[in-house]
Amino acid sequence: MIKEMLKVQIIGPRALLDEAVRELHAAAVVHVETVAEKFIKESEFLSKLPIEREKLKEKETLEKYSERLRNLKALLPPPSSHRPARVAADDIHRYMVDLAPFEERAKALRARKDELIEELSVINKYEKLLRGFAPIVSRLGGLKNFDITGLTLEKTREDISGLLESEVSRVTEGMFSIHLKDIDEHTLGIVLTYPRPYAPQVKALLSGKAISEMRLPDEYSEMTLIEALKLMGRRKAELPGLIDDADRELYSISSVWYAAITGVARAIDDALEEIGVLYYAAATRFAFIIEGWVPAEVYADLCERLSRQFNKRIHVRTLVVAASEQESIPVYIKNPRLIRPFEIFLTALSPPKYGSVDPTPFVALFFPAFFGLIVADMGYGGLILVLAAYLRKRFAGKRFFRDLATVFIVSGASAIFFGFLFGEFLGDLGERAGLLHPILLNRIEALKTLIVVALAIGIGHVLLGITISIVNHARRRHLKETGAKAVYLVLIASFLSLIAVMFGLVPRSVMPWGAGVMAVSFVALVVLEGMLGPIEFIEALGNIVSYVRLMAVGTASVVMALVANRMGEMADNMVLGVVIAGLIHCLNLLLSILSPSIQSMRLQYVEFFSKFYEGGGRLYKPFKKK
Amino acid sequence: MEKGLIALAAAIAIGLPALATGWAQSRIGSAGAGTIAEKPELAGIVIILVAIPETMVLLGFVVAYLIISG
Numbered sequence: 001m002i003k004e005m006l007k008v009q010i011i012g013p014r015a016l017l018d019e020a021v022r023e024l025h026a027a028a029v030v031h032v033e034t035v036a037e038k039f040i041k042e043s044e045f046l047s048k049l050p051i052e053r054e055k056l057k058e059k060e061t062l063e064k065y066s067e068r069l070r071n072l073k074a075l076l077p078p079p080s081s082h083r084p085a086r087v088a089a090d091d092i093h094r095y096m097v098d099l100a101p102f103e104e105r106a107k108a109l110r111a112r113k114d115e116l117i118e119e120l121s122v123i124n125k126y127e128k129l130l131r132g133f134a135p136i137v138s139r140l141g142g143l144k145n146f147d148i149t150g151l152t153l154e155k156t157r158e159d160i161s162g163l164l165e166s167e168v169s170r171v172t173e174g175m176f177s178i179h180l181k182d183i184d185e186h187t188l189g190i191v192l193t194y195p196r197p198y199a200p201q202v203k204a205l206l207s208g209k210a211i212s213e214m215r216l217p218d219e220y221s222e223m224t225l226i227e228a229l230k231l232m233g234r235r236k237a238e239l240p241g242l243i244d245d246a247d248r249e250l251y252s253i254s255s256v257w258y259a260a261i262t263g264v265a266r267a268i269d270d271a272l273e274e275i276g277v278l279y280y281a282a283a284t285r286f287a288f289i290i291e292g293w294v295p296a297e298v299y300a301d302l303c304e305r306l307s308r309q310f311n312k313r314i315h316v317r318t319l320v321v322a323a324s325e326q327e328s329i330p331v332y333i334k335n336p337r338l339i340r341p342f343e344i345f346l347t348a349l350s351p352p353k354y355g356s357v358d359p360t361p362f363v364a365l366f367f368p369a370f371f372g373l374i375v376a377d378m379g380y381g382g383l384i385l386v387l388a389a390y391l392r393k394r395f396a397g398k399r400f401f402r403d404l405a406t407v408f409i410v411s412g413a414s415a416i417f418f419g420f421l422f423g424e425f426l427g428d429l430g431e432r433a434g435l436l437h438p439i440l441l442n443r444i445e446a447l448k449t450l451i452v453v454a455l456a457i458g459i460g461h462v463l464l465g466i467t468i469s470i471v472n473h474a475r476r477r478h479l480k481e482t483g484a485k486a487v488y489l490v491l492i493a494s495f496l497s498l499i500a501v502m503f504g505l506v507p508r509s510v511m512p513w514g515a516g517v518m519a520v521s522f523v524a525l526v527v528l529e530g531m532l533g534p535i536e537f538i539e540a541l542g543n544i545v546s547y548v549r550l551m552a553v554g555t556a557s558v559v560m561a562l563v564a565n566r567m568g569e570m571a572d573n574m575v576l577g578v579v580i581a582g583l584i585h586c587l588n589l590l591l592s593i594l595s596p597s598i599q600s601m602r603l604q605y606v607e608f609f610s611k612f613y614e615g616g617g618r619l620y621k622p623f624k625k626k
Numbered sequence: 627m628e629k630g631l632i633a634l635a636a637a638i639a640i641g642l643p644a645l646a647t648g649w650a651q652s653r654i655g656s657a658g659a660g661t662i663a664e665k666p667e668l669a670g671i672v673i674i675l676v677a678i679p680e681t682m683v684l685l686g687f688v689v690a691y692l693i694i695s696g
Binding site for chain 1: 688
């Protein structure tokens with residue numbers, strides 16, 4: 001339900017401005033707006049509230065604190081559960097001072113951890129090469145005054161190895177040894193050993209494109225290959241432990257400080273918001289003015305609260321809302337607790353306009369009804385209900401998931417109800433056991449009846465949507481729109497009466513009247529809505545037929561359940577039969593959650609909402625603490 | 627012969643719209659996947675958009691039923 005809003009002006013002495021802002025923040029009911037430029041220009045005493053230098057400095061400091069906390073939070077692993085500490089605005093600075101040493105420590109730890117991870121990744125990169133070279137290098141390790149160089153060679157250029165051997169032989173005057181080893185499918189490893197004095201000549205030789213010397217990371221560059229290999233092996237073994245140590249210390253800082261960090265961050269956000277509100281305000285030499293929107297139901301409480309708190313020195317008054325402002329009135333949607341979870345259906349749309357209709361109560365009725373009508377199985381409904389109840393408990397702290405689970409609890413109950421009426425429990429299992437029997441109809445046998453029922457529901461739902469639109473336009477005195485929608489309703493009703501005559505549902509004597517009314521309303525619709533009118537009419541007929549999905553998807557679901565039971569029956573032994581039937585029922589259950597939800601949702605959004613929903617509203621966002 | 631023709635007509639009545647629906651959904655689905663990649667908050671609307679062409683196959687189903695039930 002969209003609540004009535006009042007535009008209010010809060011006026012008080014400038015000396016009380018800060019306190020007043022704090023009080024409004026605590027009251028958490030005012031959607032603050034900028035004082036209109038036009039209003040300021042028209043007054044010779046009024047101007048935009050000048051922001052004091054101290055405030056600007058405070059804002060700058062808080063923004064820096066906020067940035068620091070954001071960075072610190074990014075460094076720390078969040079603890080498994082935490083509740084933000086309550087931090088008063090006056091304590092922000094003290095907390096930031098206390099946090100400083102831990103902030104430095106966390107930065108150092110994070111940098112160390114990053115270094116260790118980098119080192120480990122480099123060692124891993126070299127691991128293959130190391131494994132390839134290690135046996136040869138360890139054999140050659142005892143040679144004093146000899147240099148050992150590791151090379152890798154692309155296997156496609158293997159022919160170079162012969163050339164390399166002859167060239168190395170030339171520059172070292174035959175004093176060298178060469179060992180080849182496959183590193184992987186693309187790389188050949190080569191280890192060259194030669195007297196140290198020949199090192200410069202050998203290095204100069206090794207600058208070919210296909211040959212690359214195995215370059216070690218910087219920290220190993222001063223070592224010989226064998227020393228590097230040994231150190232890398234040692235480091236590889238100890239690095240995971242060192243990384244874990246850094247993680248543990250970060251976690252211990254996080255477990256002590258995370259709640260305080262989030263609490264301070266919130267307090268800073270609140271303080272920044274309080275400064276931010278000053279930019280919306282206007283002032284005379286001695287007074288301040290803050291404007292905003294307040295739900296009518298809390299207006300009296302707000303007046304009383306400010307009057308009591310400031311000894312009647314702050315005054316609240318309502319302003320007349322100009323016609324041009326109607327579009328920008330923030331929308332406050334508040335529904336009874338029972339149907340509030342169904343507000344999640346509005347999250348996929350832009351909020352309804354102020355003065356239009358909140359569809360939540362209708363969705364709360366029709367979504368579970370359509371879902372239940374499609375699933376209509378006591379077994380599936382029960383499982384959906386139990387699963388949703390578990391998820392509701394599991395995600396009790398997350399509003400969206402809790403609401404979604406609540407919607408499915410109601411929808412599951414609806415499926416149980418319709419399942420009872422159609423005598424279905426996991427398909428025909430209930431009936432086979434002699435526990436259930438269709439009370440209303442058998443969905444497999446009464447296809448025609450079901451189509452008629454689905455179309456009748458469609459007619460009712462679509463006409464209800466149009467009726468809501470008529471009432472809403474009439475309430476807002478939009479005469480032309482009211483007339484157009486009324487004519488639209490009459491046109492559809494008269495057309496449907498002709499269809500009813502064709503199928504023999506109403507006497508033929510209705511036909512001339514129906515045709516006459518239809519012709520007149522058609523002309524009236526074209527006059528009022530132009531060529532869009534007839535298009536809307538055809539669209540509405542399509543919308544009505546679209547409700548056949550209630551029957552079509554439902555029938556598919558019940559057939560699948562029957563197939564599950566039949567296939568289970570065909571198995572040689574009972575256990576196998578139960579397993580086969582169970583698996584197919586599980587698949588059908590999954591489809592029974594997905595498909596009916598989407599189809600039912602679609603009927604709300606496309607067929608129903610399109611008749612009356614006016615989006616483009618602006619949500620009411622009261623000035624309140626985090 | 628007549629029964630066969632009726633069955634064929636019903637099959638065409640539901641088969642062609644089913645193909646058309648599938649084709650439309652594939653186009654909307656791929657565009658929708660791109661949309662969700664950039665704006666995950668539009669997932670709800672995309673699901674609805676994907677479901678919209680299903681009306682075609684439902685109309686086909688109704689026509690097929692009318693053909694078969696005579």
